Amino acid sequence: MLFFFFSEKNGHFLKLKKKMNNRNNVTEFIFMGFSPNIQVQILYFVIFLFCYIAILMGNFIVIISITCSQLIEQPMYFFLAYLSFMDVCYTSTVTPKLISDTLAERKSISYTNCLIQLFTVHFFGGVEVFILTGMAYDRYVAICKPLHYMTIMSRHRCNTLIVAACGGGFVHSFAQFLLAFLLPFCGPNAIDHYFCDMYPLLKLACTDTYNLGLLVIANSGMIALVVFMVLMASYAVILYTLRAHSSESRQKALSTCGSHITVVVLFFGPSLFIYIRPATTFQEDKVLALFYTIIAPMFNPLIYTLKNSEMKNTMKKVWSRNLFGGRKQLL
Numbered sequence: 001m002l003f004f005f006f007s008e009k010n011g012h013f014l015k016l017k018k019k020m021n022n023r024n025n026v027t028e029f030i031f032m033g034f035s036p037n038i039q040v041q042i043l044y045f046v047i048f049l050f051c052y053i054a055i056l057m058g059n060f061i062v063i064i065s066i067t068c069s070q071l072i073e074q075p076m077y078f079f080l081a082y083l084s085f086m087d088v089c090y091t092s093t094v095t096p097k098l099i100s101d102t103l104a105e106r107k108s109i110s111y112t113n114c115l116i117q118l119f120t121v122h123f124f125g126g127v128e129v130f131i132l133t134g135m136a137y138d139r140y141v142a143i144c145k146p147l148h149y150m151t152i153m154s155r156h157r158c159n160t161l162i163v164a165a166c167g168g169g170f171v172h173s174f175a176q177f178l179l180a181f182l183l184p185f186c187g188p189n190a191i192d193h194y195f196c197d198m199y200p201l202l203k204l205a206c207t208d209t210y211n212l213g214l215l216v217i218a219n220s221g222m223i224a225l226v227v228f229m230v231l232m233a234s235y236a237v238i239l240y241t242l243r244a245h246s247s248e249s250r251q252k253a254l255s256t257c258g259s260h261i262t263v264v265v266l267f268f269g270p271s272l273f274i275y276i277r278p279a280t281t282f283q284e285d286k287v288l289a290l291f292y293t294i295i296a297p298m299f300n301p302l303i304y305t306l307k308n309s310e311m312k313n314t315m316k317k318v319w320s321r322n323l324f325g326g327r328k329q330l331l
Contacts, residue, residue: 026185058301087297126169213279
C-alpha cells in the first residue's frame with residue numbers, strides 16, 4: 001500500500017527531488033540534546049554511560065547463557081536470544097553518539113550519517129517489533145495448542161520467522177530512508193532531538209510535508225498500532241485459555257506472558273504516542289524516545305530473567321562452569 005502510494009505520486013517525488021538538488025545546502029545537522037548546562041551534561045554522560053554498559057552486559061549475558069546451553073533448542077529462548085541481540089544493535093545506533101555528544105561543545109552529525117542513523121534505527125527497531133510478534137505467536141501455540149507445539153514451532157519455522165522479521169524491518173526502514181532522502185533542506189539545521197528521526201527532519205524541511213507526514217503515520221504509526229493490537233489480542237486469548245489449566249501451569253504461563261506484556265507496553269507505549277499522531281514534535285518526545293532506545297533494552301534482560309527460574313538456573317550453570325572451570329584450568 002505504501003509503495004502503491006509512491007507510484008501514484010511518482011511525478012511529485014521526482015519534482016521534489018529536483019528541487020532538493022537545487023535547494024539542499026545543508027551538509028550537517030546539529031543536535032540540541034537535553035540541556036545546554038555543562039554540569040547537567042556531565043550528569044547525563046554518567047547516566048547514559050552506565051545505562052549503555054548495563055545494556056551490553058545484561059543482553060550479552062542473556063545471549064551467551066542461551067546459546068551455550070540447551071535453552072537454544074526451545075523456541076521461546078531462541079527468540080529471546082535474537083531479541084537481546086537486536087536490543088544491543090538497536091541501542092548502539094543511538095546511545096554511543098548520545099554519550100559522546102553530552103561532553104561535546106558542538107553536537108553535529110553529517111547529512112549522510114544522519115540518514116544512515118535513521119535507516120539503522122528503524123531497521124533494528126522494526127526487526128525487534130516483529131520478533132516480539134513471533135514471541136507472542138510462540139506463547140499462543142504453546143498454551144493454546146500444546147499437543148502440536150513442537151510440530152508447529154519447528155526450528156525451520158523459527159528461522160523463517162526471524163528472516164521474515166528482518167525482511168519486514170528492512171522494508172519499513174527503507175521506506176523511512178527514502179522519505180528522508182527526498183526531503184530538501186535549506187536551513188536551519190538544528191534538530192531538537194538526540195538522534196535523527198522523521199518528525200524532527202520533517203520540521204526542518206523547506207517544503208510542504210503534510211503528505212509525507214501521512215506516509216510516516218502509515219508506515220511507523222500504523223505498523224506500531226496494528227502490531228500492538230495483535231499482540232494484546234493474542235495475549236488476551238492466551239489469558240482466557242489459561243482458565244482451563246492447572247494452577248501450577250497457569251502460574252508459570254502467567255509469569256512468562258507477564259514478562260512479555262511488560263516489554264511490549266514499555267516499548268510500544270511511547271512509540272505509539274510519537275508516531276501515531278500528525279507530523280509534529282513536542283519537547284517530551286526526547287524523553288519518551290529514551291524509553292524505547294535505552295530504558296527498554298536495559299530492562300529487557302531483567303524482565304525476562306527475574307521471574308524465570310529456568311533462565312536463572314541456566315545462567316548459574318553456564319557462568320559458574322565458564323568462570324570456575326577457567327580458574328581450575330589456570331590452577
